[in-house]
Amino acid sequence: MSNKAAQWWELPVPAVFPQTYLRIAQERGIPAQIILEQARLPLDYARTPGDLTMAQMERLILAVWDVTGNNGLGLDVGWQLPPTAFGNFGYALLCSATMADAIQLCHRYWHLVAPGTALSLRSEGAWFVIEISIPSILEPRFHQLFLEVTFTSLCHGFQLLTGTSVNELDVWFDFAEPEYADRARQRLGTVRYGKANNRVRFPTHLLDTQLGMHNPMALKFAIEQCDRESALSHAQSNKLEAVVRERMVFSVNGYPGLETISRQLNMTSRTLRRRLEQEGTCFKTLLGDAKRRDAVRMLDDHDLEIQKVAGMLGYRDPANFTRAFRQWTGQSPSEYRRTRRSG
Known part of the structure; x- marks a missing residue:
């Protein structure tokens, strides 16, 4: 191992x-x-x-x-994990002003409830996409239940916060369709199995939904508590590199910069840079690793054009993306896709 x-x-x-x-x-x-x-x-x-x-x-x-x-075990567990089950994290979501604010907080503090996994956010035309990446080392049953619990909890929370129906949701799973798929669709909306990645998407206009429990003072308190929990978890981590990798996730605003992550970790950018150097790495290397990880994941989604993937990852010139991808994998993006199709 x-x-x-x-x-x-x-x-x-x-x-x-x-x-x-x-x-x-x-x-x-x-x-x-x-x-x-x-x-x-x-x-x-x-x-x-x-x-x-x-x-x-x-x-x-x-x-x-x-x-x-099994019989839908992941669905049953996830349904019993609405935002209120997650302490200060869930309280912060409930007290947010809009759905967009709640999702950004979910992204910011995801490591508190799902350590070792990555949550990324992006807009695709009329859809807003929340995608989750988990390690490939999981036993297949653990992999399946992990995803079912996570997405059921997310979808249940989304319905509670926005007051919308399951018909607004479109969920993708990368495992085969189970016998209880009809139960999943009753709770989660449109559910597709055997996809290249794991995501839930909904109409972008729902980001503007005003949340009924918005409370600025309670929100401020909940965020302060989440920051304390986050600082404690980081202090207990053996390596800062792992913490930064955990934070290096793609969102609608691209990847967080050095200043952003430094602020989240309650240290100066100079200190963060120095400590990463002491561990034998640097911020630029970790950003490159994140782009390589997400480039492969996005290219597995054949609905995304290569030029679109390049732009989403911050490459204004697709030729620069092709050059970087070839350095990472030895193949161009189009060659990679052909290899995946033939495999």
Whole structure:
């Protein structure tokens, strides 16, 4: 196992996730002790819950699947995780002025609820797209449940915040269509399986939706608390490089710059640059890695023209994008697409 993979499996999972899985198992008639024993977790965990590592969470999820069966397990767990389930993070979303503000906060603090994954935002014509990338090292069942829980929670929260119906949502999954796909469509709207990436999209005009619980003072407090939680999680991280990589995600405004990430980490840009150098890397390298990651992901979506991908990634001249992509992969973007099609 690579060092990065080992680090990922040690990431903390907020306690709300294992608690919800155990609650769903109990609703299906399985006592928590049976699940905990099969997952090789302390039998008193249900009475004294706390964060688990990602490795422990995988064992717990697969134990619930093995004992209760799937039957839409991810849908049931995700539906019980509306914004109110996520403490200060969820409170900040609820108190936002508009849906656009809530989504930007979700992007800013995503690492608090889904560490080790990347959330990117972008507009595509009349659609606004929220895309999630997760490590390729996951066991297929864990991969599927992870995505189902995440998107069900997102879609449920979207409906609660905007008051709109599921008909406004279009969800993509990269795994095969399950037997309970009709249940997924009842809860999530249009759901497509076997796609190249994992995303939810909705009409762009809904970004202007005014949220009924907007409260500026409560929002300020919630953001302050999220910042404290974020600073604590960063302080506990062994390497700053991993933290910056986590923040280096694509949004409607492109990638965050050095000043933006420095401000988010409560340090000067000079300090951030110096500490990255001490770890043997630099901000430019991490930005290049992020662009390479997202270029490959976007090119797997054949609905996006190569010129559009280049522009979204900040390349005004498509020839510069082609040159960079060839340096990254040894192929031009069009050659990469042909190889993927023939494979």
